[in-house]
Amino acid sequence: MARTKDPAVRTLLIERAAQMLRAREPVTLRAVVAGTGVSTMAVYTYFGGMDGLWRAMRQEGFSRLAAQLATVPLSADPVRDLAALGSAYLANAVANPDLYRVMFDAGFDLEDPAAADESLHTLVRAAERAKERGRFRADVDPLTLATQSWAIGHGLASLVTTGPLPRAALGHGAPILTALYVSCGDDPSSCRRSVESGWRLA
Amino acid sequence: MARTKDPAVRTLLIERAAQMLRAREPVTLRAVVAGTGVSTMAVYTYFGGMDGLWRAMRQEGFSRLAAQLATVPLSADPVRDLAALGSAYLANAVANPDLYRVMFDAGFDLEDPAAADESLHTLVRAAERAKERGRFRADVDPLTLATQSWAIGHGLASLVTTGPLPRAALGHGAPILTALYVSCGDDPSSCRRSVESGWRLA
DNA sequence: AACTATACATAGCAGTGCTATACATAGGCC
DNA sequence: GGCCTATGTATAGCACTGCTATGTATAGTT
Structure with missing residues (x-):
């Protein structure tokens, strides 16, 4: 041809x-x-065109995020895993701050939306496992919890990468997530231990 | 002349x-x-130049945010006020979604940074009052708590205004803030009552 | 009333993303 | 193997962008 x-x-x-x-x-x-x-x-x-190049760059950003989340080793402690995933999310954002900012521009249109969904689903699975192991109450919706965790991570990552908050503010993630998971029924002291353990990973 | x-x-x-x-x-x-x-x-x-016009628009966005926060009537319940401020923050974001997105572009440079600081300080004062009234433990740092609340609000507002989350996701704000304030020492049941009361305002 | 400093309108600059056209080249077909 | 066609590539030029240089009118000072 x-x-x-x-x-x-x-x-x-x-x-x-x-x-x-x-x-x-x-x-x-x-x-x-x-x-x-x-x-x-x-x-x-x-x-x-240039729009397509920008879309491809957003895709690249989500690919790197997925890769970073994939490095998190799943453990027997699902709450620890949730915290580790949140920590990895923030680590990816600070490692590629400009790419992260581009990811959430222009209406979130991607070449392959599945890549973004997959990342969120990793959180959902961890929340499900936390329910199965009795760490969270039965009425906790894993998707809701994953979305809430995402919003918290994105809020911190966005405020840090765009400037107003210093990089040290990312440390706020651990106490907020701890509070959230305790509100899901986890025991406060063991939750704190789990989150801080997972938070250190990245 | x-x-x-x-x-x-x-x-x-x-x-x-x-x-x-x-x-x-x-x-x-x-x-x-x-x-x-x-x-x-x-x-x-x-x-x-155009950069200056964009800066002025960002300033306009922060002015509207400050105006929206100013409409929140302070009550005898500081936790309710904190939730009401968070709700007002999100209400401003959905009322001016494009302006909100512009506010956090281009490195956060403003003509009058005091306007943004003032909004955050409104949250800080509410947190201080919650400490004074014994709702929060003595070791709670008001600025830290205000920053955490901001990150939560911004995460939700950003994900909703940029597309990935539907508008209904803003409802996640109430349970997250409740979890956060409970972790600061507030009584769970009265905290839920306060937050839900303040959340309805906007 | 004369002067001067300032805002304004016009025209033109380099740079942007994009497209039309001509050309080169790789692959299918007999 | 030698054509032929379809596809990628290069060039030039399009309308448009933000910006600036220039000349002019006008408001405020003296």
Whole structure:
């Protein structure tokens, strides 16, 4: 038929754009393709335009988040795991602050929404296990709890990556999550132990 | 000396830009001045450029937030007041979703940072009163608690205004705040009553 | 009333994302 | 193997962006 697309060019452009984003350089069409040797048209054949490149970068952000969450080893203590996942969430945000900010721009449209759903579902499963082991009351909805945990993590991550709060404010995550899990029925002292144990991981 | 600036033009441009933002129209220099009768140069004399106009819009967002928080009537129940302030925070975010999103862009630089500080301080004072009345333990730091409440509110507001969570998710605020205030020493059942009472206000 | 400093309108600048067109090249077909 | 076609690529140019230089009118000072 014809020349086939080279997948390497795709990742090359994404990485270069992410690098420029981190370096605080303006991510512009011509600037992105400048060092790569390819022409401006490549952005259109691979991404359909700059919007598509930004979408791909959001996707990359969610992929890195999923990878970071995947590094959390599941233990016999599901509350510890919940805290560890929250800690990993914040660790990913501070490791890629610019990417994290981009992730939640432009209406949250992704190429593959499943990647984001999967990350949330990791939290849901941990909450389910906490219920099964009797740490949380039976009337606790795992999805609700996961969403609440997400909101807490995102609030801290967003305020830290966008500037108003210093990085040390991320430490607020542990006491808030502890309070939340205690409200789900977990024993206060063992909850504190579990959360602080999981929080240290990342 | 010369012609003096007309303050009305300033507010006119801000309101028109905010209106275009709400209408999802691209907020561009020429588009903003189009309907006003003034020329593009007005944006430079009044704001120093588009960046200045965006900064002014962020300032407008914080002003509206402060106004919304000011409508909360202080009561004899400081925990109720804390919940009411949180509820008002979220109400402002959903009433001006686009403005809220802009508020936390571009590194949080404002013309008058005191406006933002003042809003946070309203929360701090409520936390202090809760300590004085014995609802919270003596070792609770009001600023810490206010910051934590802010992070929770911002997490929910941000996830709702940017899309991933539906508006109904704002209801998660009440149970999370309840859990947080209980962890500060408040009695669980009276805390729930106070928070739900304050939450209804907005 | 004359002067001057300031706001304003116009026109034009470099830079943006995007697209139309021509060209090169890889793959299917006989 | 040699065409042929479909596809990726490069170039040039489009409308638009924010911004600035220039000239002019005007409000405030003296």
